[in-house]
Amino acid sequence: MIKVILLCVFPGSFCPLRSRIITWFKGFDAILKELNMHLMCPIIPIKKSFYILIFAALSFSVRAQQRLTLKQCIDxxxxxxxxxxxxxxxxDAAGYKAKEAQAAYLPSVNITSTIDDNIKVQQQVIPAGVFGPTDIKVAFTKRFNSNAFAQVDQTIFDKSLLTGLKxxxxxxxxxxxxxxxxxxxxxxxxxxxxxxxxxxxxxxxxxxxxxxxxxxxxxxxxxxxxxxxxxxxxxxxxxxxxxxxxxxxxxxxxxxxxxxxxxxxxxxxxxxxxxxxxxxxxxxxxxxxxxxxxxxxxxxxxxxxxxxxxxxxxIALLDIDQARIRATAIPKLTAYAKYGGIGFGDNPGESFSSISDYAAVGIKLSIPVFDGFKRNAQYNxxxxxxxxxxxxxxxxxxxxxxxxxxxxxxxxxxxxxxxxxxxxxxxxxxxxxxxxxxxxxxxxxxxxxxxxxxxxxxxxxxxxxxxxxxxxxxxxxxxxxxxxxxxxxxx
Incomplete structure (x- = not known):
C-alpha cells in the first residue's frame, strides 16, 4: 500500500527519493510491530493516521517546490x-449598460398615489350675468382629495433611441x-x-x-x-x-x-x-x-x-453619437394607457370611500420645433x-x-x-x-x-x-x- 501511495505522490523523476522513503517506512513498520507485541494493544489506527499525515506533508512539500516557467507565471x-x-x-457592466439602453424601448409601468389636504380650498369665480347679477365664488373641490392610478407607457418610435442602441x-x-x-x-x-x-x-x-x-x-x-x-x-x-x-x-x-x-x-x-x-x-x-x-x-x-x-x-462611438443627436430632431411617437380612481371628501376617510374609477388610452406625438440651437451646438x-x-x-x-x-x-x-x-x-x-x-x-x-x-x-x-x-x-x-x-x- 505504501508503494502505491508513493507512486501517486512521487512521480518517476523522484524515484531515488521514493525508494529511500519506502525503506524508511519498512523500518518504521518493524518498530510498530515490536511495540504492538510489547504493549499488547492495537495500534493500527495510529499507524494509518501517521501514514496519512506524512503522505499529506510530503505531497504538499513536492508541490510547494514546483518551479514555474515563464509561461506558467504568465498563466x-x-x-x-x-x-x-x-x-x-x-x-459585465457594459452588458448591463446595454440592457439599460434597451429598456427605453420596452414598456414601463408606474403606479402613483396621492392624497391632498387643501387647507384653504381654491375658489373659482363665475362672472356676473351667468347665474345672477353679481359674481359668484365657487369651490369646485373639497378639502381632501385622493388619487391613485397605474400608467403604462410604450415608445412606438424614437429614432434617437434606436440609433443609441447601436x-x-x-x-x-x-x-x-x-x-x-x-x-x-x-x-x-x-x-x-x-x-x-x-x-x-x-x-x-x-x-x-x-x-x-x-x-x-x-x-x-x-x-x-x-x-x-x-x-x-x-x-x-x-x-x-x-x-x-x-x-x-x-x-x-x-x-x-x-x-x-x-x-x-x-x-x-x-x-x-x-x-x-x-x-x-x-x-x-x-x-x-x-x-x-x-x-x-x-x-x-x-x-x-x-x-x-x-x-x-x-471613433465608431462618436459616429453613433453624432447620428443620435441628429435623430433628436425627428418626431417621437409614444402610447400610454392609464387606469385609476379619484375621490373627494371633507375628511381623509370620506375621500377614500367616495373613490370613482376612470381609464384612458392615448397616443402622444412630440415634434421638436425650436430648442434655441441646442441640438445644433451638441451636434457640432x-x-x-x-x-x-x-x-x-x-x-x-x-x-x-x-x-x-x-x-x-x-x-x-x-x-x-x-x-x-x-x-x-x-x-x-x-x-x-x-x-x-x-x-x-x-x-x-x-x-x-x-x-x-x-x-x-x-x-x-x-x-x-x-x-x-x-x-x-x-x-x-x-x-x-x-x-x-x-x-x-x-x-
Whole structure:
C-alpha cells in the first residue's frame, strides 16, 4: 500500500527519493510491530493516521517546490491578478449598460398615489350675468382629495433611441479590448520581472565564481606571506578585492530577492508565499539568425495594436453619437394607457370611500420645433470630437510605426552587442587563465593578475547588461508589434 501511495505522490523523476522513503517506512513498520507485541494493544489506527499525515506533508512539500516557467507565471497572472477581475467586471457592466439602453424601448409601468389636504380650498369665480347679477365664488373641490392610478407607457418610435442602441455592441467590444490590453500589460510586466530574475541569477553565479577565485588566491597569498615570499600589501590588495566582491554578492542576493517580489506583484502572487522559478537556458541566436527571425516582423500592421483598435472603437462611438443627436430632431411617437380612481371628501376617510374609477388610452406625438440651437451646438461638438479622434488615430499610427522601428533597431543592436560581449567574456577568461598561470610561475606580478581579473569582471558586467537589454528588447518588439499574446502562446 505504501508503494502505491508513493507512486501517486512521487512521480518517476523522484524515484531515488521514493525508494529511500519506502525503506524508511519498512523500518518504521518493524518498530510498530515490536511495540504492538510489547504493549499488547492495537495500534493500527495510529499507524494509518501517521501514514496519512506524512503522505499529506510530503505531497504538499513536492508541490510547494514546483518551479514555474515563464509561461506558467504568465498563466497564473492572467488568472489570479486582481486587475483581471476588475476588467471582467467592466465587461459585465457594459452588458448591463446595454440592457439599460434597451429598456427605453420596452414598456414601463408606474403606479402613483396621492392624497391632498387643501387647507384653504381654491375658489373659482363665475362672472356676473351667468347665474345672477353679481359674481359668484365657487369651490369646485373639497378639502381632501385622493388619487391613485397605474400608467403604462410604450415608445412606438424614437429614432434617437434606436440609433443609441447601436452603441451597445461597440461599448461591449471596447470593454473587452480594454481587458485584452490589461492582459498584454500583465504579460509584459511578468516577462520583464522574470527576465530580471534570470539576469540576477547569472550575475550572482559569476560573482560567486569570482569570489571563489579571490578566496583561493587569498589563501595562497597568506601562506606565501607566512613563508616570507609575499608582501603584506599584496595580501591586502587581494583582500580588498575579495571584500568588494563579497559586498557585490550580498547586493546581488538582495536584488534577486527584490526581483522575486516584483514578479510576485506582477503575477498577483501573495508576497509572503514561496515562489520558485525554473532555471532555464537562454536560447541566444547568432546575429544572422536574429536578422532572419526579424523577417517575421518585416511587415508592420498598426491594426494589430490594441491601442489602435480602441481608438477605432471610440471613433465608431462618436459616429453613433453624432447620428443620435441628429435623430433628436425627428418626431417621437409614444402610447400610454392609464387606469385609476379619484375621490373627494371633507375628511381623509370620506375621500377614500367616495373613490370613482376612470381609464384612458392615448397616443402622444412630440415634434421638436425650436430648442434655441441646442441640438445644433451638441451636434457640432460631437462632429469636432469625431474629426479630432480620426486625426489622433493617424498620429498614433505614425507613433506606433516609430515605436516598432525603434524596437526592431534596438533588438538588432542588442543582439550584436550580446554576441560581442559574450565573445569578450571568453577572451577575458582566456587572458585571466594565462595571467594566472604566469603569476603562479612567478613570471607575472600581482598587479597583472588583478588587472586581468578586473577586466574579466568588467566583461562579465557588460555581458549581463547586454543580456538584459537583449531580453527586454525582445518583449519590447513584441509589444510594439502587438503580438504579446502570440509571444505568450509560443512559450
Amino acid at each position: 497564473y497572472g492572467l488568472t489570479h491578478h486582481r486587475s483581471t477581475a476588475v476588467y471582467r467586471n467592466d465587461v 452603441a451597445n455592441k461597440i461599448a461591449l467590444k471596447e470593454a473587452q479590448l480594454t481587458g485584452e490590453q490589461n492582459e498584454e500589460t500583465l504579460i509584459y510586466n511578468i516577462s520583464n520581472a522574470y527576465y530580471q530574475i534570470f539576469v540576477y541569477r547569472q550575475q550572482l553565479a559569476l560573482l560567486k565564481t569570482n569570489l571563489g577565485t579571490y578566496q583561493q588566491q587569498l589563501t595562497i597569498s597568506k601562506l606565501q606571506l607566512e613563508k616570507g615570499v609575499a608582501m603584506e600589501s599584496d595580501v591586502n590588495k587581494i583582500q580588498v578585492n575579495y571584500n568588494n566582491t563579497n559586498s557585490q554578492v550580498l547586493s546581488a542576493e538582495s536584488d534577486l530577492e527584490l526581483a522575486h517580489n516584483q514578479l510576485r506583484n506582477a503575477m498577483g502572487y501573495a508576497i509572503n508565499d514561496s515562489l520558485q522559478i525554473e532555471y532555464f537556458v537562454l536560447d541566444e541566436p547568432s546575429a544572422d539568425q536574429a536578422r532572419t527571425a526579424l523577417g517575421d516582423f518585416s511587415s508592420f500592421n498598426a491594426a494589430n495594436r490594441i491601442d489602435f483598435k480602441l481608438s477605432e472603437v471610440k 461638438q460631437a462632429r469636432i470630437k469625431q474629426v479630432n479622434a480620426r486625426e489622433n488615430l493617424k498620429i498614433d499610427q505614425e507613433t506606433f510605426h516609430l515605436e516598432y522601428n525603434n524596437a526592431r533597431t534596438k533588438l538588432i543592436k542588442a543582439q550584436s552587442t550580446l554576441d560581442n560581449d559574450k565573445g569578450n567574456i571568453s577572451l577575458a577568461e582566456s587572458v585571466f587563465k594565462s595571467t594566472d598561470l604566469q603569476y603562479q610561475k612567478g613570471v607575472a606580478g600581482l598587479t597583472d593578475w588583478l588587472n586581468s581579473q578586473y577586466s574579466l569582471k568588467e566583461a562579465q558586467s557588460n555581458y549581463l547588461n547586454s543580456l538584459y537589454n537583449f531580453l527586454i528588447a525582445k518583449i519590447d518588439l513584441e509589444k510594439a508589434n502587438g503580438t504579446l499574446k502570440t509571444f505568450h502562446h509560443s512559450l
